[in-house]
Amino acid sequence: MKTEEKSNVPKVRIAIVGQMNVGKSALTVRYLTRRFIGEYRSNTDLLYKQTVTLESGLLDVEIIDVSIDDDDGFPIEQIQWADACVIVYSIVDRESFDYAQRTLSELRQLQNGPLAYLVANKADLDHLREIPSTEGSKLAASHGVGFCEVSVAENSSNLYKVFEKLLIESRARPVKPRKFSVSKMIGTLIGNNGTRQPLVNQGTVQVCNKGELQNKNRLLKRRQAFTTAASL
Numbered sequence: 001m002k003t004e005e006k007s008n009v010p011k012v013r014i015a016i017v018g019q020m021n022v023g024k025s026a027l028t029v030r031y032l033t034r035r036f037i038g039e040y041r042s043n044t045d046l047l048y049k050q051t052v053t054l055e056s057g058l059l060d061v062e063i064i065d066v067s068i069d070d071d072d073g074f075p076i077e078q079i080q081w082a083d084a085c086v087i088v089y090s091i092v093d094r095e096s097f098d099y100a101q102r103t104l105s106e107l108r109q110l111q112n113g114p115l116a117y118l119v120a121n122k123a124d125l126d127h128l129r130e131i132p133s134t135e136g137s138k139l140a141a142s143h144g145v146g147f148c149e150v151s152v153a154e155n156s157s158n159l160y161k162v163f164e165k166l167l168i169e170s171r172a173r174p175v176k177p178r179k180f181s182v183s184k185m186i187g188t189l190i191g192n193n194g195t196r197q198p199l200v201n202q203g204t205v206q207v208c209n210k211g212e213l214q215n216k217n218r219l220l221k222r223r224q225a226f227t228t229a230a231s232l
């Protein structure tokens with residue numbers, strides 16, 4: 001698609017936030033490619049871009065898979081950049097639920113904050129469950145956000161509904177006023193020497209600022225999966 005045609009396509013930005021190992025990357029890749037890639041861990045943010053078709057027309061979607069170290073607090077830059085956030089925890093990990101709870105509280109303090117949706121992942125591991133479904137739904141209700149349980153591994157259809165809802169609702173909102181230019185934000189995220197990855201059909205993925213080099217192999221793996229699925 002030519003640049004001048006693309007410039008008229010509205011854009012929605014989504015941040016995937018949650019503690020380590022909850023399945024943020026698996027969820028992002030599942031949504032974008034319909035595939036489950038679960039054999040890697042990452043310590044860097046990745047920015048995915050894809051054009052999707054909604055009933056209302058084309059939409060450019062940017063999804064940042066936010067990498068959280070144990071000590072990291074609230075990823076404020078990524079959240080302020082986003083129009084919507086998917087906050088993920090694992091039903092088998094109480095700490096990840098506590099992190100999601102803190103994130104929702106922080107989000108509430110923001111003026112003009114993004115839309116949010118709470119997603120409980122790993123529903124297939126019910127025998128190891130630490131967080132009852134009712135606790136998740138109660139937390140979400142107390143913050144006025146949507147909630148669902150999914151298994152990214154088992155390809156729960158709920159996952160696609162979450163993204164669709166966030167995309168439609170974000171699209172309907174007035175364009176978010178940003179304190180900084182979006183290109184500067186992307187520049188910050190990918191670093192000054194961050195090179196754009198080649199366009200893969202309508203999808204691209206690029207490494208953000210942390211640990212770019214050591215993550216090259218992981219990125220390549222993901223990009224292969226992304227390429228294959230994007231060309232289906």
Ligand SMILES: Nc1nc2c(ncn2[C@@H]2O[C@H](COP(=O)(O)OP(=O)(O)OP(=O)(O)O)[C@@H](O)[C@H]2O)c(=O)[nH]1
Nearest residue numbers: 020021022023024025026038040042122151152153
């Ligand atoms: N059983 C099960 N395992 C899952 C599911 N989703 C992800 N996993 C596994 O959970 C582990 C972590 O998945 P990732 O997608 O790397 O999680 P992450 O939140 O991106 O982790 P970090 O990169 O450390 O922040 C991997 O071993 C995945 O295979 C799921 O729905 N069910």
